[in-house]
Amino acid sequence: MVMVLPKGVPTLQHLNTKNWTRPDNVFCTEHTQGLFVKCATDPANRGPKTDHVPVLSVLDLTLTNTNPEPRHNFRATNWEKFRETLRLQLNEVGPPTALATDREFQNAARALTRAIQETIEKEVPLCKPSPYAKRWW
Structure with missing residues (x-):
């Protein structure tokens, strides 16, 4: 204090x-x-x-205006194209195998996460949120 x-x-x-x-x-x-x-x-x-x-x-309680960051608009997603891109991404990861060690599990989880994130970046369009929209919480 x-x-x-x-x-x-x-x-x-x-x-x-x-x-x-x-x-x-x-x-x-x-x-x-x-x-x-x-x-x-x-x-x-x-x-x-x-x-x-x-x-x-x-x-001094001045407020700074922030520009809302664009975010993914999942409603406007072409899900057929999304599934096809995800299928190609998962083919690069390789076929499913039994995971014997913690390291293998971590690597598989990382690869799966990366495949999903890259598919989202490629196939889900961005939208600019309205500055007047209220957050859901």
Whole structure:
């Protein structure tokens, strides 16, 4: 935790003694510290018969626009062509064999995954998602 309110800034004036103290603090994480533009007190804005001084925090919360990445549109896929391309990709992998070791299993899984991914890249068209679409979750 990091103290954002500068050291020595009083946040309370006792109503009877008029002594200034600092019981109020402003903490944040190191991650959010860079978002603070200003953190200070405003004694002129103190309400009537109140001893605490308002603490004003100004944060830079600007949003960056991101362009949605194109993704695969499986609805527009020609599945006959997809199956044929996948069949050719799997022929390059070779016929199924018994897997005796963990290494053989890992290699077979990698080859199968690569064949499916390459087929998707070749046969499934890309679409640009609408910036107004909401995610399903």
